[in-house]
Every structure is written in structure tokens, then in C-alpha cells.
Amino acid sequence: xxxxxxxxxxxxxxxxxxxxxxxxxxxxxxxxxxxxxxxxxxxxxxxxxxxxxxxxxxxxxxxxxxxxxxxxxxxxxxxxxxxxxxxxxxxxxxxxxxxxxxxxxxxxxxxxxxxxxxxxxxxxxxxxxxxxxxxxxxxxxxxxxxxxxxxxxxxxxx
Numbered sequence: 015x016x017x018x019x020x021x022x023x024x025x026x027x028x029x030x031x032x033x034x035x036x037x038x039x040x041x042x043x044x045x046x047x048x049x050x051x052x053x054x055x056x057x058x059x060x061x062x063x064x065x066x067x068x069x070x071x072x073x074x075x076x077x078x079x080x081x082x083x084x085x086x087x088x089x090x091x092x093x094x095x096x097x098x099x100x101x102x103x104x105x106x107x108x109x110x111x112x113x114x115x116x117x118x119x120x121x122x123x124x125x126x127x128x129x130x131x132x133x134x135x136x137x138x139x140x141x142x143x144x145x146x147x148x149x150x151x152x153x154x155x156x157x158x159x160x161x162x163x164x165x166x167x168x169x170x171x172x
Contacts, residue, residue: 047085053077054164055085058150058157063089065147069164074138076100078112078130080152088120088128091152096130100137100145108136 049055053068064085068077078096080089095113115129116122122129137143144163149156 049085050081050088051077051079053079054162055081056147056160056162058152058160059155062155063150063152063157065150065160065162067162067164069137069139069143071137071139071143073133074135075131075133076110076112076137076143078147080128080150089152090122090126090128091150092125093130093151094124096150097148098145099148100143102136102139102141102143104139106136108134110134110136 047055047064049066051066051068053066056065056067057063058065061083063083064081066079066081066085068079069075076098078098080091081087082089093114095111097109098112099107099109101107110132112130112132114124114127115131116124116127117129142163142165144165145161147157147160147162149158150160151157
């Protein structure tokens with residue numbers, strides 16, 4: 015292969031990356047990713063991971079999913095549960111353990127899963143739920159005291 019062909023190959027390979035890579039401004043609201051499961055995304059760290067939160071107000075159910083930095087794939091973690099301190103619109107607070115969920119279809123097990131779920135009376139609300147995730151460990155990174163606000167007007171940007 016000649017030098018000219020190698021240069022052409024490299025240039026042709028790089029050009030699509032410039033157009034299709036995630037090149038948005040990660041520091042402001044000009045860059046957004048779509049949640050995989052229809053919930054609200056909360057950025058973890060400097061765009062390293064995301065936490066997707068789904069809240070079923072009527073059932074009092076909370077689902078948490080650990081996702082990669084672009085929210086395009088799930089990230090399995092070893093935790094058996096995630097502690098969440100929630101505050102309801104009425105001002106009540108509760109510390110809730112959200113256990114890991116196994117899933118045979120995705121080969122996820124407790125201790126190697128991306129999905130955490132709980133149903134709890136404190137999660138039955140008429141308004142937005144807000145709170146703090148106590149600690150998540152994902153791929154060597156540790157995220158502590160991660161605040162979230164599930165305001166219904168949230169636009170999934172970060």
C-alpha cells in the first residue's frame with residue numbers, strides 16, 4: 015500500500031468520526047442524551063457515567079439504571095443495593111435501600127447488574143420526587159451524595 019493510499023484511508027476513517035462522534039458541550043445544557051428506559055438522566059462524574067431514574071408515583075416504585083457516559087449502554091456494577099435518601103413534595107424524608115435486580119435475559123445477577131428497583135410507600139407521591147443517592151461504584155469510579163430532582167419539566171439535558 016502506498017503512502018498516498020494510507021493517507022487517504024486515514025482521512026476517510028477520521029471524517030465520519032468528526033460528524034458522528036459525541037462532540038457536544040458536556041458542561042452546559044447544549045448537549046443531551048436520550049434515556050434508555052424513558053426516565054430522567056443524572057450525570058455521574060465528568061461525563062463518565064449516567065444514572066437513569068424512573069419513578070412510578072402511583073405504584074411507589076423506583077428503578078435505577080447505571081449507564082455509560084453517553085447513556086447508550088448499561089454498566090453492570092457489583093453493589094447489592096443503592097441507598098437513596100428521598101424527599102417527597104410534602105417534605106417527608108426516607109432512606110430507602112434499592113436492591114440489585116437479577117435478569118436472566120441479560121445475564122445480570124445480584125452483584126453484577128445495572129438495574130436496581132424497589133417499591134416503597136414513601137415513593138407514592140403526587141408531585142416530583144427529589145433526593146440524594148448515597149454512593150455508586152462503577153468501573154473504579156466512586157460517586158457519592160448525587161442529588162436528583164425528578165421535576166416533570168426536566169428536559170434530560172446535562
